[in-house]
Amino acid sequence: MLEFGQEFEKGLHYDDFLDRYATAEQRSRWNAVHERVVLTPTQQDLLRSFKREMKVMVLAGAWCGDCIEQCPIFDRFAEMTDTIQLRFFDRDDHEVIAKALQICGAARVPAVMFLSEDGFPCGRYGDRTLSKYRKMAADLTGAACPTGLGRDDELLAAVVQEWLNEFERIQLMLRTSGRLRQKHGD
Numbered sequence: 001m002l003e004f005g006q007e008f009e010k011g012l013h014y015d016d017f018l019d020r021y022a023t024a025e026q027r028s029r030w031n032a033v034h035e036r037v038v039l040t041p042t043q044q045d046l047l048r049s050f051k052r053e054m055k056v057m058v059l060a061g062a063w064c065g066d067c068i069e070q071c072p073i074f075d076r077f078a079e080m081t082d083t084i085q086l087r088f089f090d091r092d093d094h095e096v097i098a099k100a101l102q103i104c105g106a107a108r109v110p111a112v113m114f115l116s117e118d119g120f121p122c123g124r125y126g127d128r129t130l131s132k133y134r135k136m137a138a139d140l141t142g143a144a145c146p147t148g149l150g151r152d153d154e155l156l157a158a159v160v161q162e163w164l165n166e167f168e169r170i171q172l173m174l175r176t177s178g179r180l181r182q183k184h185g186d
Helices: 004-008 014-021 024-038 039-046 065-080 093-099 130-141 154-178 178-184
Strands: 054-058 084-090 111-116 123-125
Touching: 004 054, 004 084, 004 093, 004 111, 014 024, 014 065, 014 084, 024 065, 024 154, 039 065, 039 130, 039 154, 054 093, 054 154, 065 084, 065 154, 084 093, 111 154, 123 154, 130 154
Parallel strands: 054 084
Antiparallel strands: 054 111, 111 123
């Protein structure tokens, strides 16, 4: 079984990942999305309220459109709080992690593994959020049931919120963990 806590230490910070794996054109696309990700004051306050350290492993590809659209969101979250420790792993260079984080039988990206401060797995999420899948399904088949998301900015805001919901869920899991409450005396 893969020891995610040990693997986490081998990951790269956001900019280091892009420096190593992204072409200039890919980096430009990641930067453009990063600039578009704007957290509301409520979202910022929520992230700043996080108390427990959470390690977040992101399996990604600099070339991947879904990663370009979503991974900058994670970096914005990490900018708001020291409790989020974010590390990136290239899907093709980390085959063991890619296999362990398969989604729907394939090494799809982005795939996220959330860990406690001491490296225990707490949850997985990826490769797209519900809003993104709804949009894709509507584009494929014609909208039988409109998503209500008409513009790219609206879709981005929905995806940001859905990812934030998952980060908050893991944070609350960590905050209410009997084991961690005993460890921290709270």
